[in-house]
Amino acid sequence: MTTVSLAVALALYLLSTASFIVHVITGQASTRRVAIAFLACAFAVHAASLGVRAFLLGYESIATFQQELSFIACVMVGLYLLIAARANLTVVGALVTPLAFLFTLSALAFNAPTPALPKRLQNVWLPAHVAPAFLGYAIFAVAFCLSLVYLLQERQLKAKRKGDLFRRLPSLETLDDLNHRLVTWGFALFSIGLITGSVLAKETWGAMWSWEPVEVWSAVTWLLYALLLHARTVGWRGRKAAALTIVGFIVLVVSFVSVNLVFPGKHTGTFG
Amino acid sequence: MEREILIVGVNHRKAPLEVRERLSFDDGLLDQALRDLMALSPVEEGVIVSTCNRVEVVAATSDGDSAVEALVAFLARGEHLASEQLGKHLSVYRGREAVRHLFRVAASLDSMVVGEPQILGQLKEFYSRAASVGSAGTVLHRCFHKSFSVAKRIRTETGVASKAVSVSSAAVELAYRIFDRLEDKTVMLLGAGEMSELAARHLLAHGIRGIIVANRTFERAIELARDFHGMPVPFEDFPRYLQLADVVIGSTAAAGYVLSRARVQEVLRARNYRPLFLIDMSVPRNFDPAINELDNIYLYDIDDLGGVAQDNRDQRGREAEKAETIIEEEVDSFWRWLSALDAVPTIVALRQKMEAIRKGELEKTLATSLREFTPREREAIEAMTAAIVNKILHAPLTHLKQHDRQREAFYVAAARQLFDIEEPEER
Numbered sequence A: 001m002t003t004v005s006l007a008v009a010l011a012l013y014l015l016s017t018a019s020f021i022v023h024v025i026t027g028q029a030s031t032r033r034v035a036i037a038f039l040a041c042a043f044a045v046h047a048a049s050l051g052v053r054a055f056l057l058g059y060e061s062i063a064t065f066q067q068e069l070s071f072i073a074c075v076m077v078g079l080y081l082l083i084a085a086r087a088n089l090t091v092v093g094a095l096v097t098p099l100a101f102l103f104t105l106s107a108l109a110f111n112a113p114t115p116a117l118p119k120r121l122q123n124v125w126l127p128a129h130v131a132p133a134f135l136g137y138a139i140f141a142v143a144f145c146l147s148l149v150y151l152l153q154e155r156q157l158k159a160k161r162k163g164d165l166f167r168r169l170p171s172l173e174t175l176d177d178l179n180h181r182l183v184t185w186g187f188a189l190f191s192i193g194l195i196t197g198s199v200l201a202k203e204t205w206g207a208m209w210s211w212e213p214v215e216v217w218s219a220v221t222w223l224l225y226a227l228l229l230h231a232r233t234v235g236w237r238g239r240k241a242a243a244l245t246i247v248g249f250i251v252l253v254v255s256f257v258s259v260n261l262v263f264p265g266k267h268t269g270t271f272g
Numbered sequence B: 001m002e003r004e005i006l007i008v009g010v011n012h013r014k015a016p017l018e019v020r021e022r023l024s025f026d027d028g029l030l031d032q033a034l035r036d037l038m039a040l041s042p043v044e045e046g047v048i049v050s051t052c053n054r055v056e057v058v059a060a061t062s063d064g065d066s067a068v069e070a071l072v073a074f075l076a077r078g079e080h081l082a083s084e085q086l087g088k089h090l091s092v093y094r095g096r097e098a099v100r101h102l103f104r105v106a107a108s109l110d111s112m113v114v115g116e117p118q119i120l121g122q123l124k125e126f127y128s129r130a131a132s133v134g135s136a137g138t139v140l141h142r143c144f145h146k147s148f149s150v151a152k153r154i155r156t157e158t159g160v161a162s163k164a165v166s167v168s169s170a171a172v173e174l175a176y177r178i179f180d181r182l183e184d185k186t187v188m189l190l191g192a193g194e195m196s197e198l199a200a201r202h203l204l205a206h207g208i209r210g211i212i213v214a215n216r217t218f219e220r221a222i223e224l225a226r227d228f229h230g231m232p233v234p235f236e237d238f239p240r241y242l243q244l245a246d247v248v249i250g251s252t253a254a255a256g257y258v259l260s261r262a263r264v265q266e267v268l269r270a271r272n273y274r275p276l277f278l279i280d281m282s283v284p285r286n287f288d289p290a291i292n293e294l295d296n297i298y299l300y301d302i303d304d305l306g307g308v309a310q311d312n313r314d315q316r317g318r319e320a321e322k323a324e325t326i327i328e329e330e331v332d333s334f335w336r337w338l339s340a341l342d343a344v345p346t347i348v349a350l351r352q353k354m355e356a357i358r359k360g361e362l363e364k365t366l367a368t369s370l371r372e373f374t375p376r377e378r379e380a381i382e383a384m385t386a387a388i389v390n391k392i393l394h395a396p397l398t399h400l401k402q403h404d405r406q407r408e409a410f411y412v413a414a415a416r417q418l419f420d421i422e423e424p425e426e427r
Helices: A002-026 A029-057 A065-084 A090-109 A125-159 A172-205 A213-233 A239-262 B017-023 B027-039 B064-076 B083-087 B096-106 B118-133 B138-157 B167-178 B194-205 B218-228 B235-244 B261-270 B289-293 B302-315 B317-339 B343-367 B375-400 B405-418
Strands: B004-011 B043-050 B054-061 B091-094 B186-190 B210-215 B231-234 B247-250 B276-280 B297-301
Touching: A002 A029, A002 A090, A029 A065, A029 A090, A065 A090, A065 A125, A065 A239, A090 A125, A125 A172, A125 A239, A125 B167, A172 A213, A172 A239, A172 B167, A213 A239, B004 B017, B004 B064, B004 B096, B004 B138, B017 B054, B027 B043, B027 B118, B043 B064, B043 B118, B043 B138, B043 B405, B054 B064, B054 B096, B054 B138, B064 B083, B064 B091, B091 B096, B096 B118, B096 B138, B096 B317, B118 B138, B138 B317, B138 B405, B167 B194, B167 B276, B167 B297, B167 B302, B186 B194, B186 B235, B194 B218, B194 B247, B210 B218, B210 B235, B218 B231, B231 B235, B235 B261, B261 B276, B261 B289, B289 B297, B297 B302, B343 B375, B343 B405, B375 B405
Parallel strands: B186 B210, B186 B247, B210 B231, B247 B276, B276 B297
Antiparallel strands: B004 B054, B004 B091, B043 B054
16 A cells, blocks of 8 residues: 555656756746646655555654655655745756655665564654654755755856856855755754664663764764854855765765665664 | 938947047037037938947938038047048948848847847937937938837847846846845945946846945045945945955956955955855956956856857847848838838829829719710810819929928828828838
């Protein structure tokens, strides 16, 4: 049932991506509305599918790699729809949507049965750890897309290149302001996720910190984003901030993939 | 002698700025210049158009060759420009060429930046000056009004003017790629050139908040700042105010750079690296090009902005073609009107029309009610109707045969309309 709805959402992401691409190339206003409409439908189906599964299991389940990806994709899209309503960020949508498509696709492709959640993990600290951490990831993913568009616009402006496509890119100020706000929120949520995570670790494994691969990676990522936010206060805005946001997200993806697929520790779906 | 429209003058295509400047007409002296123009014997009507891109005299005449000569001398007036020196920069348009040129100018197809909207307003202004002095008559009234409607038609029917194309609009467009909104931004004008003033007006129209004006002549800075509700600052002090500005437009006549890379770096630090948009409108350049290497700085010079406009022009190639087709149509229609404007063809047409009416009515009557008339009686009736037509036409035809060509044109135009003699371009 949830697999079917996920497949529907996936198809809608694909349609939305195609419309975004047509819009970016032709600049037709109608294709933009179509893309947003598809995306909104995809989001509704995706969110409903996640909600139904949580209801069936009786608890929020973001246990497997696939479920994590699916959850992140859904939040990313919701977040994008939220900010796209305020500013014209179509080109950003043309990046967020295919990313969501890819995440959802891999969630479907690697679909594995959800293992039962061990009793000792069924406490308040698990959702308190997982929810903010993955919300943070989703926000960082959108910030990453914004930064890519920023670098594109910035390069075109410096090179004095013109064209209809570049006229459709949002302004540098819009992108930089949004990036700053998103990274701030993402960082706050990520930090909460780390704190509740260590409390959870203390509850279940007895130690707040045990040099788990995911813990080390998360610490590195946290430091990077902390550095980015600090650097902003001393004038690292614009291009440098965008570049650092991109580096931060790449580190995040590498850690996410390697922790889940390469060095599985206690954090993966096996619950050690 | 054939009635003719001609345009003699210099424009940006063949004449450099120095020449255009030397020939340009000061606003305060324009009315006198128009009167001087009318004093030239071959010139029947005249309008002077003097903008930064062109100084052109549009004239109606019946003696094209001597009018061209007189107009060249008129343009070279006080300036000791030898005719042959002026000659290579001079553009002369005659006949249909001249009409086409005027229409293209009005439609902004001949502008340095094609499609820029200012030229039409300027043209209207120069035309109404000539109209109020009385130097524009029937032919030029018609010709200018036609050019305005052609410009409007091209604006609505083609995409030539639909995009930002003037240098200042290009600047605004770029500002919107850097800044989210202009309402909380400040622009600084370094030097008070015409171009920078225009750019500032565009930015103001888009809601930019503050204007700071720095000029070598402080009085001019005050004047301009008052115009814009801005703040004048002495030129030497401008670096201290630089950190307040988000857009800086340079158009000073300085020989070297007034803004160095090191200075901008300091300014950036002072404004916590908020982005700064620099527009260099002057030649030689005011801002060191190396400034563009700095982060969060976007430096565009006049060529770069022209490049923006050039891009737009390429995109609008097909639209421009459409515009040229409209121009040709309108030139044709105007030309038909103008060539019919002579007294002789009008008199002929008028006579033919009356004769046709007389003949038609006569035949109808003779064939019906006056069927029994003898040939003699018929001849008498024939003679009488011919005499009536001649008597009625006598006064109008006398007025048409004016010696004053300008008045003649007026009467001819009126007669053609009153007697409904075919005017092909009337809708």
